[in-house]
Amino acid sequence: MKQLNSSELSSNASVSPGTFILNPSWNYNGLIPSVVLSFSFLLGVPGNIAVIIFKPNFQHLSSVSQKLMLNLVVSDLLCLLTLPLWIYAFLYMWTFGLVACKLLTFFSYCSSYGSRLTVTVLSVQRYLLVVHQKNWTHHTGVRLLLVLLWLVSIILSIPPLVFRQVSTGQNTRLCESQYSSEAQWITVLLVEGLVGFTIFFLVVFSYTRLQKKVKQAAFFNNPQTTRLITSIIVSLLVFWVPYLFFNVLSAAAIFLHNEEFFKYCLKALYTVRALLFVNSCLNPVLYAFTSHIFGCKRKLFS
Structure with a gap:
């Protein structure tokens, strides 16, 4: 396999929110992801x-749920607000310098982790x-929980802050992750994959058990509830699991020194990563309506 700091490979080393291939000669390849990101920005913000x-349906929620919902919305909003700079860099090249490269990437990761962890807590x-x-x-416990949630998000976002660099090639300037060893590279990919799959399984378990409880009472067994729960799980499955799956496969390809398989994983990541931001558009709708339904159900069950 080529060296880790080569432009062809390292620019895609850790492909996640805020990580893009920034080669001006790839305008055609960057067009579709840019359209998806623009769609996410225009609708999501x-x-x-x-x-x-x-605050739709917030009157049905406890103060704890309201704080969590607002935290989710703010996290998604902060993540989406980074998109204009990434879209520009996607279509052209990185022109904003090293400090902006590191900070904007860190900000994208941190807000994305904040959103996913809030979904898990909800x-x-x-x-x-x-x-x-x-x-x-x-209320003190809720505040401490939110502080802990953002602290974990910050810790998980440190690797991009450390490894992100601006590299210059022939007619290119890339904001990319560069690693000094394969072990370093594999560790970052696996940690991100482990965190992502843990979040996914916790959400699926919680809503599956919740749906089973709701179905025990015939009065509450309605198609709307099933559709909303299914939408939450399917949205995570469609937008996040493919990205996490190819992240893990990329780590395996590096470990096995299989360059062809690694390139295939990078091409797949290039396609699925733009869809991650669509989830931030869906969150307000999904969680506002499910908050209304389960807020009412909680009152009637209690």
Whole structure:
């Protein structure tokens, strides 16, 4: 396999929100992802701002759920606000310098982790609320939970901050991750994959158990609830699992020194990574409506 700092490979070493191939000769390849990112920005930013202003269905929620919902919306909004610079860099090249490269990447990772961890906490909180009738009302504990959530997000976002560099080639300037060893590279990919799959399985477990509890009462067994729960799980499955799957396969390809398989994984990542931001557009709709339904169910079950 080629050296880790080669432009062809290292620019795709850790492909995630805020990581793009920035080669001006690849305008055609960057067009479709840029359209997807533009769509996410144009719909997601107004959608998340609308939820912050109007707080749909928040009257049905406990104060804990309201804080978590607002944290999710703010996380998604912060993640989406980075898109204009990434779209420009995707279509042309990185022209903003090393400090901006590191900070913008860190900001993208941190807000993305904040969103996914909030989704996880919301899922577990709803599971405990509906299935086990446990309502967390201690406001100090909620604040500490949110501080811990963002602290974990910051810690998980440190590797991009450390490894991201600006490299210059013939007519190119790339904001890319560069590693000093294959072990370093594999570790970053596997940690990201492990965190992502853990989040996915916690969300699926929580909503599956919650749906089973709801179905025990015939009055609450309605298609709307099933569709909303299915939408949450399917959105994570469609937008995040392919990315995490190819991340792990990339680590395996590096370990096996299989360059052809590694290039295939990078091409797949190039396609699926732009879809990650679409999930930030769907979150306001999915979680606002499910908050209304499960807020009402919690009152009737209690």
